[in-house]
Amino acid sequence: MATKKNNENSTGNYGQVTTVAEIGQMLRHKRKQLDVLQEDAAGLSGVGTKFLSQLENGKETAQIGRVLQVLKSMGLEVYIYPRSSSPFKDR
Numbered sequence: 001m002a003t004k005k006n007n008e009n010s011t012g013n014y015g016q017v018t019t020v021a022e023i024g025q026m027l028r029h030k031r032k033q034l035d036v037l038q039e040d041a042a043g044l045s046g047v048g049t050k051f052l053s054q055l056e057n058g059k060e061t062a063q064i065g066r067v068l069q070v071l072k073s074m075g076l077e078v079y080i081y082p083r084s085s086s087p088f089k090d091r
Contacts, residue, residue, distance in 0.1 A: 014076075021058030023067065028056040030074045045073040 017023055031041050042052040047066055055062050055070060071078060 019058065020055075020060050020062060023071075024056040024058040026076065027071065027074060030076055031056075034074070036074075041070075041074065045070040 014026055014029075017026070031038070034041075036044075038052055038056070039049050042049040045052065047070055051062070051066060052070060055067060068078060
C-alpha cells in the first residue's frame with residue numbers, strides 16, 4: 001500500500017515543496033480558498049493570466065522571481081532550510 005506524502009496537495013495541504021507542480025497545486029488551493037479568479041489573481045500579482053495558469057499547472061520553466069511575486073501576493077511565503085535541519089523542530 002502506497003503512503004501519501006505530507007506535501008501532496010489534493011486535499012489542499014501546505015508543506016514541503018519538491019516540484020514546481022506542488023507549488024502550482026498549493027497556489028491554486030490558496031487562490032480558490034480566497035475565492036479569487038485566476039484573472040484577478042494575475043492582475044493583483046502583476047503577471048499575466050497565461051503565466052499564472054502555467055504556474056498553477058506546474059510549468060517547469062517558470063521564472064523564479066515571478067513565482068515568488070505571485071506567492072507573496074497570495075499570502076504565501078517560502079522558507080529554505082538545510083535538509084539536515086527541521087524547520088518545525090522547536091514548534
